[in-house]
Amino acid sequence: MTTRVAVVGAGIIGLGIAWRCVQRGLDVTVYDAGEDGASTVAAGMLAPTSEIQAGEEALQGLLVDSNRRWPGFAAELEKATGVELGYRDEGTLIVALTDDDLREVRRLAGWYERAGQPVSPLTARQLREREPLLSPRVRGGAHAPQDRQVDPRRLLTALRHAVGDRIVPRKVTDLADVDADRTVVAAGIGTTTLTGLPVRPVKGQTVRLKAPAPPVRHVIRGYARSRPVYLVPRHDGELVVGATEEERGADTTVTAGGVLDLLRPAAELLPGIVEYPVTEILAGLRPGTPDNAPILGALKDNLIIAAGHYRNGVLLTPVTADLVAELVATGVPPQEIEPFTPDREALWT
Amino acid sequence: MTTRVAVVGAGIIGLGIAWRCVQRGLDVTVYDAGEDGASTVAAGMLAPTSEIQAGEEALQGLLVDSNRRWPGFAAELEKATGVELGYRDEGTLIVALTDDDLREVRRLAGWYERAGQPVSPLTARQLREREPLLSPRVRGGAHAPQDRQVDPRRLLTALRHAVGDRIVPRKVTDLADVDADRTVVAAGIGTTTLTGLPVRPVKGQTVRLKAPAPPVRHVIRGYARSRPVYLVPRHDGELVVGATEEERGADTTVTAGGVLDLLRPAAELLPGIVEYPVTEILAGLRPGTPDNAPILGALKDNLIIAAGHYRNGVLLTPVTADLVAELVATGVPPQEIEPFTPDREALWT
Numbered sequence: 001m002t003t004r005v006a007v008v009g010a011g012i013i014g015l016g017i018a019w020r021c022v023q024r025g026l027d028v029t030v031y032d033a034g035e036d037g038a039s040t041v042a043a044g045m046l047a048p049t050s051e052i053q054a055g056e057e058a059l060q061g062l063l064v065d066s067n068r069r070w071p072g073f074a075a076e077l078e079k080a081t082g083v084e085l086g087y088r089d090e091g092t093l094i095v096a097l098t099d100d101d102l103r104e105v106r107r108l109a110g111w112y113e114r115a116g117q118p119v120s121p122l123t124a125r126q127l128r129e130r131e132p133l134l135s136p137r138v139r140g141g142a143h144a145p146q147d148r149q150v151d152p153r154r155l156l157t158a159l160r161h162a163v164g165d166r167i168v169p170r171k172v173t174d175l176a177d178v179d180a181d182r183t184v185v186a187a188g189i190g191t192t193t194l195t196g197l198p199v200r201p202v203k204g205q206t207v208r209l210k211a212p213a214p215p216v217r218h219v220i221r222g223y224a225r226s227r228p229v230y231l232v233p234r235h236d237g238e239l240v241v242g243a244t245e246e247e248r249g250a251d252t253t254v255t256a257g258g259v260l261d262l263l264r265p266a267a268e269l270l271p272g273i274v275e276y277p278v279t280e281i282l283a284g285l286r287p288g289t290p291d292n293a294p295i296l297g298a299l300k301d302n303l304i305i306a307a308g309h310y311r312n313g314v315l316l317t318p319v320t321a322d323l324v325a326e327l328v329a330t331g332v333p334p335q336e337i338e339p340f341t342p343d344r345e346a347l348w349t
Numbered sequence: 350m351t352t353r354v355a356v357v358g359a360g361i362i363g364l365g366i367a368w369r370c371v372q373r374g375l376d377v378t379v380y381d382a383g384e385d386g387a388s389t390v391a392a393g394m395l396a397p398t399s400e401i402q403a404g405e406e407a408l409q410g411l412l413v414d415s416n417r418r419w420p421g422f423a424a425e426l427e428k429a430t431g432v433e434l435g436y437r438d439e440g441t442l443i444v445a446l447t448d449d450d451l452r453e454v455r456r457l458a459g460w461y462e463r464a465g466q467p468v469s470p471l472t473a474r475q476l477r478e479r480e481p482l483l484s485p486r487v488r489g490g491a492h493a494p495q496d497r498q499v500d501p502r503r504l505l506t507a508l509r510h511a512v513g514d515r516i517v518p519r520k521v522t523d524l525a526d527v528d529a530d531r532t533v534v535a536a537g538i539g540t541t542t543l544t545g546l547p548v549r550p551v552k553g554q555t556v557r558l559k560a561p562a563p564p565v566r567h568v569i570r571g572y573a574r575s576r577p578v579y580l581v582p583r584h585d586g587e588l589v590v591g592a593t594e595e596e597r598g599a600d601t602t603v604t605a606g607g608v609l610d611l612l613r614p615a616a617e618l619l620p621g622i623v624e625y626p627v628t629e630i631l632a633g634l635r636p637g638t639p640d641n642a643p644i645l646g647a648l649k650d651n652l653i654i655a656a657g658h659y660r661n662g663v664l665l666t667p668v669t670a671d672l673v674a675e676l677v678a679t680g681v682p683p684q685e686i687e688p689f690t691p692d693r694e695a696l697w698t
Contacts, residue, residue, distance in 0.1 A: 207605070209605055253626035254626060254627045255623065255624060255625060255626055255627060256556070256558055256612050256615070256616065256622045256623050256624075256625050256626075256627055257616070257622075257623025257624060259608060259612060259627060260609070260612050260613065260616060260623065263605050263608060263609050263612075264609065264613065266605070267605065267606070267609060273605045273606075274604065274605050274606025274609065275604060275605075275606060276604060276605050277602040277603060277604055277605075278603045278604060278605055278608060278630065281627065281630075
């Protein structure tokens with residue numbers, strides 16, 4: 001008999017796993033609570049680098065692994081669904097407004113290097129040759145050619161197409177109500193209520209602007225007077241400005257300070273944005289964990305967790321989908337996810 | 350037979366005139382194009398002062414006249430309709446962030462004095478005694494005790510109640526289609542298309558925040574590094590931050606620069622606003638005229654204009670309603686509106 005798999009959560013993580021499980025011939029049902037998760041707010045930068053703290057080397061390895069999987073994942077998903085994902089590979093320009101900000105850029109470049117990701121310093125002149133609309137006050141920066149971007153809303157749409165009518169509109173409030181051989185909980189910040197695992201909301205605000213034409217080609221990761229900001233351009237002229245990080249519980253209000261913290265540094269780095277219409281201001285909740293790494297693995301027999309992807313959910317979708325589907329299908333955890341099991345000590349200290 | 354009066358335009362000016370005409374026993378019909386006009390975006394500061402240029406003394410007189418009428422108008426309208434207007438008379442605090450801004454405050458105080466409006470200088474300490482949440486960096490300012498405020502949306506609601514079923518949903522595109530003995534055009538920026546009079550849109554963006562409780566009691570008219578801003582507190586904690594002035598035609602997009610131009614100085618003067626949720630960002634179109642004064646009077650027999658109130662529509666509603674209703678009822682223009690006739694030279698040079 002075909003194994004019946006329930007996936008609780010219809011965000012990009014749950015749907016990615018469901019798609020891979022369908023491809024493996026499993027009988028999949030996805031429970032969709034109908035709530036907007038982190039992926040509808042995310043900008044979609046794919047930068048496989050993080051500020052590594054002691055003990056986070058495993059996360060760095062997973063980010064790089066998933067980044068390698070992205071080109072194939074995007075091509076396959078676009079082919080399967082006909083949905084264009086907005087996948088782009090111009091790389092990131094890292095940009096500093098002041099000398100102090102340049103020091104921050106060097107620190108960020110250090111993360112890239114430690115992650116084995118190439119990064120080349122650029123002078124102010126070289127930056128403006130690549131992006132003429134950058135402020136003439138910009139002091140310098142760097143180029144990270146292996147960073148990519150994707151439009152998370154298109155990714156969600158594509159995955160919904162791929163999984164199709166296996167998605168059922170139902171909010172699961174108790175896992176005992178789920179009738180399946182194996183259950184995957186991919187419920188983002190909802191995972192805590194369902195399982196007791198420590199996934200907390202980390203608020204992020206983003207502003208979306210609409211330019212008549214894309215003002216920059218690259219993703220810009222900028223520092224302006226010590227305020228970090230990123231600018232993610234889409235082909236249609238949309239410019240996503242992100243993102244704050246706020247520990248405020250499950251609060252999705254948009255605040256004056258959030259908007260200021262985004263638009264002020266954005267306008268210092270790319271002055272032309274002041275003319276652009278504001279089309280959306282949104283706050284989302286990233287699913288954070290105590291050690292900033294996702295929770296991947298079996299919590300108990302036939303109950304598998306894929307949650308807590310924090311700032312890296314879009315980047316980690318391919319590797320999570322591949323490895324968790326393998327665990328679901330075989331019952332054996334792939335070696336790569338062993339550092340991320342639900343019983344690891346770092347979650348509980 | 351009762352005189353049949355048509356009022357084209359269902360903003361606060363048109364409805365104010367209609368209300369007064371009904372009280373005079375006229376048979377009134379108001380044509381409502383169903384479009385949001387300037388009054389739904391306006392903050393509702395009632396400050397009877399303007400930067401008087403040569404030839405604008407008459408406008409100053411009209412502003413002061415209407416300000417005097419406001420207490421009685423508000424009381425009568427509230428009594429007639431049961432709608433509370435948010436009418437408040439704490440006055441305005443004028444606030445300067447820097448020494449340069451203090452010079453701007455002195456200039457503004459000069460306008461008040463020339464308008465015969467009392468204004469008292471205040472030290473930084475005195476300002477913060479009145480409004481403890483003002484930034485400790487504020488350098489000084491003044492108090493204008495005779496300024497008032499009203500909530501323009503409540504004013505609109507009250508006037509709609511007062512005029513009641515005499516309001517007809519219909520967009521008038523040609524005055525020849527209007528069947529009435531006398532027609533009043535109070536169509537704001539729509540007046541140009543109907544009459545050829547020079548009324549142009551002047552864009553204004555406002556941001557509305559929602560505090561848990563009002564952070565200030567007074568209207569704040571501030572200058573922060575040469576950027577002017579006003580903050581109008583409502584009883585329910587709403588704080589209206591306004592307003593840009595932009596000559597961009599009939600463009601009502603909200604822009605990144607507009608939002609920055611409001612929130613940046615607002616947060617410098619009242620730092621606590623960064624915590625407040627943003628509830629609305631709106632752009633409206635003020636009806637401007639070449640000499641910044643409204644157009645009040647007969648354009649030809651039985652065709653009367655009441656339009657072009659620019660930044661002063663809310664303040665000028667009582668005097669406009671009273672005087673234009675008198676003209677409609679008697680056919681004789683009150684002396685006070687003579688400087689504002691449609692054929693005055695300043696409109697056409």
